[in-house]
Amino acid sequence: MSARAETSAEDRAAIDTVRAFNRMVTSRIGALEDHYLGSDRSLGTSRVLWEVAGDGAEVRAVRERLGLDSGYLSRLLRSLEREGLVTVEAAASADSRVRTVRPTDAGRAERAELDRRSDQLAASVLEPLSDGQRARLVEAMGTVMRLLEAGLVRVEPADAASDDARRCLAAYYDELARRFPSGFDPGRSLHPDTHEFAEPTGLFVLARLHGRAIGCGAVLFHDDEPAYVKRMWVDDAVRGMGVGRRILAALEQAARDHGAASVTLETNASLTEAIAMYRASGYVEVEPFNDEVYADHWFEKRL
């Protein structure tokens, strides 16, 4: 799907659908929002109020989440304060420059009202539809969200010793311990030193969604022998979004770039979805090529 040069007819149709979708959805939702949320309050103040009126929040956190300019947010907060909807005071945190916004009772009531209107807006979308259509719409919306989200995942090289990498690996070992019938002790497993997962001997990649690390994978290069993939893990919450496949593709590409003719890996029989993914990605089962105690299956893929 290169954006350049000759686009195939299918790509063309897909792109047209996405464009039509963008147009339709923004105009339809935009019109509805004007209609339902159109209170006397502006969108900006509404968004801030909504963000703040749960449990309160630090000003910088609000700025971060809504992507607002410090000056603009400050003005919005003053205006909410004037209306008696929030109070801003020194934060509980150690840093006494930081300030915390808290909703007043009026603010909480106002947010509840906003919520009510959002619900109404959503209901107005569903209202004219039959039960079957509703179910189909909700399902299709879910699919669109999941896949748009999947498109936001970035897979990139990272330091295997970084905090994010450590967190992923810890989650990975944790999951193995839970899923392997025998439990899992990293000390008993074949366990290359972390620094080997870095150029020139190997590579470590992290998958990120909205900056959060949600998956990882590593590969070791073995000159003329097959490259060796390890430590493939994807967060539960984002499974089925093709993240594993993309991590694997990134590792294979790195192996290819290092002249490897094939990639090997081993895995445990209890990791059924991983095994299915390996097979679907072109891996075929081979004779055991090492004595990893936790492995039941050994795979290889020619590049």
Place this chain on the structure above:
Amino acid sequence: MSARAETSAEDRAAIDTVRAFNRMVTSRIGALEDHYLGSDRSLGTSRVLWEVAGDGAEVRAVRERLGLDSGYLSRLLRSLEREGLVTVEAAASADSRVRTVRPTDAGRAERAELDRRSDQLAASVLEPLSDGQRARLVEAMGTVMRLLEAGLVRVEPADAASDDARRCLAAYYDELARRFPSGFDPGRSLHPDTHEFAEPTGLFVLARLHGRAIGCGAVLFHDDEPAYVKRMWVDDAVRGMGVGRRILAALEQAARDHGAASVTLETNASLTEAIAMYRASGYVEVEPFNDEVYADHWFEKRL
């Protein structure tokens, strides 16, 4: 799906999905549009340029399509003119108050550039996905669009002698002529006079989408006898969106309001999707109750 009072758990989940969808889609598409379409030109001028730069258009048509204030559009056109992207001149039409906007070569090039960026934006959504995911996304987007569109259809009483009604009925007869093996001659069919499809003897309803009539239906009330549904038609382009079902529901409701205990109708064997719809709506086949020459099946539904 009443917006008031106790909402069921399923309704709650559906509404939450719609709200999450609205949030996600607007923010994701909004961010992308800023990124890709973020030229030096404002959204307003871009929209006008895009609308105009095909074959040119009359100013009032542009105003209509984009829903702009006359003064605002005038200013946008002056600014496009200053940039040398369009020319505005007296229209070819008879009315010399009307003016026509035409793109210059520069304007056409600029629109092509806008198109290119929209394509890129759409491609950037698809690009990180696997082929299977792309296909699923495009399909789900299509479903969402169709169902959002379906929600915009309004079914309302109308004068059977109005232009819109005539157009629908003409299209209806046309389709019968095409689909009936024997052709169709309205003169040979049981043919109540148009004015009977109005209170108090009957009712005519039109289905509209964006103001355009895209379906119709009529019912005659027969005091203590069953009400009688006629002239059910839905435009090809919007079949499968549940429009027929909603027209039928409106007619049944009217019959109920007039004290009818049941509704009857007859139809031709070649109208298979209509027959399926009647059955799915609770109609059961009965003995012929009239001598309509074009009918093969007679149906009744208890209200």
Place this chain on the structure above:
DNA sequence: ACATATTGCTGACCTTAGTCAGGTAATCCG
């Protein structure tokens, strides 16, 4: 202790996207 960075605040300024009232020329209607 000192320089530098960060956090939040304020005032000045800007563009966009409108609305509204009124004006002019052309057209339509009785």
Place this chain on the structure above:
DNA sequence: CGGATTACCTGACTAAGGTCAGCAATATGT
């Protein structure tokens, strides 16, 4: 023919949303 209406234009005005520079207070690294 005259009055109403229509199509477009202009000028004045507004609100929202946002940028930018600079300030004061506080934190942090050396």
